[in-house]
Amino acid sequence: MTNGASGVLLVVETRDGAIRDTSRELFGIGRTLASETGGSLAAVVLGSGLDAAASEAAALGADRVLVADAPELAAFTVDAYAKAVDAAIDATGPALVLLAGTTGGRDLAPFLATRRDAAYLVDCIRIGRQDGAWVGTRPVYQGKVLTEVRAAGDGLTFATIHAGAFEAPELEPGRTAETTPLELSFAPGEIRVTVKDLVQAEAGPSNLEQAEVVVVGGRGLGEAANFKLAEDLAAVLGGAVGATRAVTDLGWRPHYEQVGQTGKTIAPKLYIGLGVSGAVQHTVGIRGSETIVAINRDPDAPIFKMADFGIVGDVQEIAPKLTEKLRAVRGG
Amino acid sequence: MKIVVLVKQVPDPNAVRFDPRAGDIQSGTPQVANEYDLHAMEAAIQIKEQQGDVEIVAVSLGQARETLNRCLAMGADRAIVVEDAALASGDSAVTAKALAAVLRAEGFDLILVGQETSDGGTGSVGPALAALLDVPVVSNVVALEKQDGRLTVQREIEDGRQVIDLAPPAILCALSGLNEPRYPSLKGIMAARRKPTEAKSAADLGLADDAAQSRVSWGQLFVEEETAEGIILKDVDADSAVDQLVAFLQERKLV
Numbered sequence: 001m002t003n004g005a006s007g008v009l010l011v012v013e014t015r016d017g018a019i020r021d022t023s024r025e026l027f028g029i030g031r032t033l034a035s036e037t038g039g040s041l042a043a044v045v046l047g048s049g050l051d052a053a054a055s056e057a058a059a060l061g062a063d064r065v066l067v068a069d070a071p072e073l074a075a076f077t078v079d080a081y082a083k084a085v086d087a088a089i090d091a092t093g094p095a096l097v098l099l100a101g102t103t104g105g106r107d108l109a110p111f112l113a114t115r116r117d118a119a120y121l122v123d124c125i126r127i128g129r130q131d132g133a134w135v136g137t138r139p140v141y142q143g144k145v146l147t148e149v150r151a152a153g154d155g156l157t158f159a160t161i162h163a164g165a166f167e168a169p170e171l172e173p174g175r176t177a178e179t180t181p182l183e184l185s186f187a188p189g190e191i192r193v194t195v196k197d198l199v200q201a202e203a204g205p206s207n208l209e210q211a212e213v214v215v216v217g218g219r220g221l222g223e224a225a226n227f228k229l230a231e232d233l234a235a236v237l238g239g240a241v242g243a244t245r246a247v248t249d250l251g252w253r254p255h256y257e258q259v260g261q262t263g264k265t266i267a268p269k270l271y272i273g274l275g276v277s278g279a280v281q282h283t284v285g286i287r288g289s290e291t292i293v294a295i296n297r298d299p300d301a302p303i304f305k306m307a308d309f310g311i312v313g314d315v316q317e318i319a320p321k322l323t324e325k326l327r328a329v330r331g332g
Numbered sequence: 333m334k335i336v337v338l339v340k341q342v343p344d345p346n347a348v349r350f351d352p353r354a355g356d357i358q359s360g361t362p363q364v365a366n367e368y369d370l371h372a373m374e375a376a377i378q379i380k381e382q383q384g385d386v387e388i389v390a391v392s393l394g395q396a397r398e399t400l401n402r403c404l405a406m407g408a409d410r411a412i413v414v415e416d417a418a419l420a421s422g423d424s425a426v427t428a429k430a431l432a433a434v435l436r437a438e439g440f441d442l443i444l445v446g447q448e449t450s451d452g453g454t455g456s457v458g459p460a461l462a463a464l465l466d467v468p469v470v471s472n473v474v475a476l477e478k479q480d481g482r483l484t485v486q487r488e489i490e491d492g493r494q495v496i497d498l499a500p501p502a503i504l505c506a507l508s509g510l511n512e513p514r515y516p517s518l519k520g521i522m523a524a525r526r527k528p529t530e531a532k533s534a535a536d537l538g539l540a541d542d543a544a545q546s547r548v549s550w551g552q553l554f555v556e557e558e559t560a561e562g563i564i565l566k567d568v569d570a571d572s573a574v575d576q577l578v579a580f581l582q583e584r585k586l587v
Contacts, residue, residue: 015491075494078459078469103489107471110456114428114463119547122424122454140553141343141357142450145350148551192468193502197495199486213586237587249474249509262472262488270586291584293577299566300349305556309580310564311573321574326587329578 005156007039009094011085012057013076013104014047019056022100024168026161027060029127030098031169036129037095040064044088044182046081048074058177061169065179066091072186075195076104080186082111087182089116094156096134101160103262113158119151121159123280129153138162143280143302163261163284204256206240213239214268216259216286217247220275220296220315224252229319230274236326242266244282260285275315278303295319333500334387335376336438338431338445338457339369339403341396345450355552365399368446370406370513372506376444377407377514379478391434393427394420397529404524405516411529412438416544419534423546424452428460433537435465442483443503447472458505467501474509 008030012023027043034041043062045053050069057065068084085108089097097112099105101123113120121127124136125146133153139162140147151157208214215237217230227241234241243253245260259266260282267288274295276282283306286292294307295315304310311318343361351358373390380386390403390411400411412434414420419430435443443465448455455471462469474493475486487494488507516524534543563580565573581587 020490076489078462103472103487106455107459107469109459110424110428110454111459111463111469114425114460120425120456121548122456140452140550141348142345142453144348145357145553145555147553150549150551151547193470193496193498195494196497198492199495200492246508249507262490270581291581291586293581298346304562304564307562307564309577310562311568311577312564312566313568313570313573317570318574321570322577325574325578326581329582329587 005093005095006037007092007094008034008037008041008096008098009088009092010041010043010062011097011099011105011108012043012045012053013100013102014045014050014053017047017049017052019045019053019060020100020102021168022102022163024060025163025166026098026100027062028169029161029166031061033096033098033127033129039095042066042088042092042094044068044085046073046084054179056171058179059171059173059175061172061175062177064092065177066182067179068182068184070184070186072184072191075198077191077193077195078107078111079191079193081108083186083190084182084184085112087184089156091182095153097156097158099158099160101162105160109158109160116156118156118158121149121151121157123162124159125162125165127159127161134159139280139302143278144300162280164287204254206257208240208242208257208259208264208266211240211266212268213237213270213272214242214259214266215239215272215274216242216244216276217253217274218244218276219246219250220277220298222275222316224250226316227252229316229323233272233274233319233323233326236323236330237270239268239270244276244279273303274319276303277301278306333383333385333441334389334439335379335442335444336389336391336435336440337369337373337376337403337408338443339373339390339392339396339399340366340449341392341394341399342366342449342451350553350555355554357553363395363398365402366446366449368448368506368508371508371510372444372446373403373406373408374511374513375476375504375506378511380407383478389438391431391438393430400529401524402516404527404529405520406514407520408527410527412532413529414532414534414537416534418544419539422544423548424454424456425460425548426544426546428457428464429543430534430537430539431457432461432464433539434532435461437537441500445503445505447505447507455505458503462503467503468498469503469505470496470498471505472507473504474507476504476510
């Protein structure tokens with residue numbers, strides 16, 4: 001890459017022809033960073049059936065929209081998506097490629113950065129330019145602490161953006177951008193994996209997404225049987241029970257109760273986390289909650305940073321007392 | 333068939349505490365095997381148990397003797413460790429380049445690795461290796477079956493689970509939903525003592541002098557000032573904490 005590269009290229013993922021929320025969140029920060037390079041904001045929109053998504057990218061502030069619309073891009077594969085983004089990089093020559101920190105973005109960015117021998121800043125909650133270098137802030141040690149990561153900025157750089165770190169800009173209806181299709185043809189065998197099916201998460205009997213109160217149990221509950229603590233508390237509050245990915249992975253609870261990036265997104269009036277540490281995977285799914293209460297033994301658990309009310313202590317001792325007290329209050 | 337499992341030894345995530353004076357985690361934090369890597373290891377052993385003619389090689393970069401011993405006791409046939417401090421402290425691109433050198437020398441049909449580590453947690457090594465070694469990668473793997481020389485894997489994504497068919501050679505990045513890693517048996521621990529662990533240096537791998545040069549640097553660790561006006565009770569007895577919480581919920585008209 002030349003030192004003269006400028007501008008930002010956004011990698012925009014879609015679902016059912018609409019831009020994903022996590023990709024919408026790239027546009028505001030992308031615009032800011034593009035001006036810092038003295039360049040423009042381009043977006044490559046990926047998927048299948050993208051007329052609406054392409055207009056939306058313009059309405060969100062892209063100066064130039066490249067549309068990678070192909071049946072091969074209907075389902076995510078590294079091979080197909082990398083080919084499309086690669087072509088978009090060649091067409092736009094950006095200083096920075098921004099991707100959402102989705103499962104796909106977190107695959108694509110290191111894959112492409114490695115192929116192009118470029119620097120890659122992972123999972124940034126903040127990102128900016130300082131004296132020509134790209135400086136990001138990212139959570140490490142499972143979100144317990146932050147660090148500043150820095151890349152020289154003397155060539156093409158990649159960055160993924162932490163879900164929820166930036167707000168999507170307001171749509172400007174009627175705003176247009178130079179929109180061009182990205183011509184792609186895939187040779188047989190070029191996409192080395194075949195996506196045969198997408199199994200939707202089982203909806204299950206849970207009403208998690210509608211419930212006004214959600215009690216989520218995490219691995220800090222200690223064992224599957226202790227989920228009774230979450231069930232009892234949810235029952236007295238008339239709420240639903242949810243689980244973290246660690247818990248569903250362990251098989252303590254069904255997948256349809258999982259809340260987080262690869263589970264359900266919830267926005268209850270009251271969220272109570274029992275033994276939930278607050279890993280990023282989980283917190284992106286609860287940030288719409290109006291009031292967040294956390295009970296956890298670990299004072300450094302990241303959940304306490306977003307909690308309105310937290311108790312550092314033994315959840316197995318505190319949860320039954322809380323249920324009992326609430327039962328008395330509500331009964332009386 | 334040869335399966336290479338990439339493992340890392342990390343500070344025990346349950347014991348990690350921030351030391352504000354050092355701008356780092358507390359020194360002397362006990363080290364453990366990165367959890368996702370143990371699921372990758374277990375997946376390799378299950379393939380071997382199913383089809384027999386499999387060699388499993390556990391590979392690590394940095395201090396990892398205990399973790400590699402654990403892998404050998406679980407069922408790996410041998411281990412390779414690259415104990416090069418400069419490489420081990422590099423960014424994930426450096427890690428990937430060093431591991432790629434091992435993998436090229438070693439050869440492989442399948443590479444299994446944890447989705448991410450609990451320390452740096454970039455989740456980048458699998459996809460970066462795919463680029464360096466020119467093999468397909470599937471991340472976030474929660475199910476894996478090998479049949480008639482092909483692999484069927486399930487990949488957990490935002491919309492559900494992709495069911496994917498592919499042929500080795502390939503790289504798969506494991507999540508903990510994939511399996512339940514076994515504890516080493518006494519017999520396994522005894523057997524591990526006779527299994528070889530080979531140490532390699534950067535020179536052995538033919539890595540250039542600049543191979544340890546990171547493109548991305550890390551600063552000191554820090555925590556954000558508590559911005560939320562959240563009430564956090566510490567060292568308060570359970571009854572009093574519950575009373576305060578209930579009062580808080582009543583004030584917000586949530587109960």
